[in-house]
Amino acid sequence: MNMLFLLNTIIRLKHRSHSRLWSRRKLRSAAYMLKFNFFSMRGLPWLSSTDGEEKVVLTAVELESLRSDLADLEEKEAHLKAQLEHVDEILRFARLSGYLYIRTRWKPLPGEPPPLDDTDVDDWLPRFVVLQGPCIFFYLFSTDLSPQDSTLLSDIVEIGPLPSITRDDEGTQYAFYILTSQGLRFECSSASKVQVDSWLSALQTDCKLGGSDATTAPNGACEM
Template sequence: MFSPLLSFCYLQRWTALPGEPPPIDDTEVDDWLPRFVVLHGSCIFFYLLCTDLSPQDSTLLSDIDEIGSLPSFTREEDETHHCFYILTRHGLRYECSSISKIQVDSWLKALEADCKLDSTAKAPNGLSET
């Protein structure tokens, strides 16, 4: 059963789509962008604003190979951000963060259930834990 879920999250994507410049791998650049993220039916939709009619990006749940937690970090506003990632079979890696740990846990739980994945099965680097 698919669980509807929507919230604002900060998002960064680590793989460029065709025609896009490669992502900047620079710790000095804050490339976390606020996005309205919606889990609906068999897709995750990424909107710039909650009032947008069309998403900027989307991913089918059937394309998701792996999800999991990432270490928390503190932004310049002294807010701790809790993080998780989504890895697709096409090589796209989305990293999402929120100041709400409950929100991140809700996303992980919903994605695990809807994608039939276990985020505890793999470490954040993609290697199996022993």
């Protein structure tokens, strides 16, 4: 039952406590439900009356604080619901998704010296990667509603495996790269060779179709 409804019920009952239209049973039921769902966590005072019934005594400040807290809870509930719906959409419609370690590099421009060997540079960051529609999306967490980055499949010009790497905290990592037409190179790794092989296979298949069959948003960007 909605906690704000319970609180409003108690408020109405308090204002009409002298009316026979509102029974003690209804007041007791609403009060106890609200007590166990919320008040018990806040440590608000419950007093026993002469007839053995319990009631909470709220000041105007406490009442306003409760209204604010309940509004915050409803906002959090709505956000969690949106997150669950987003994850459900990914599970139903994404062709591939999962956590990978990601780092980015830029391909040297013509005339620039080759990049220094940075194999030992540990700047890999975990990202939740989603292959959906004409894009690859990079999320910080699987529950995030908006990606941190994305790239069009039609912008990908090269995909291939990378030598495995060894990290002190993760052991052997299998890796592959994605190179875009802008020269941005996504390097992706995972402790699972099966996962890396699945990504390579899916991307190689989709990118062959991406140039002609993929569609983009009106502004030319990836959208979920």
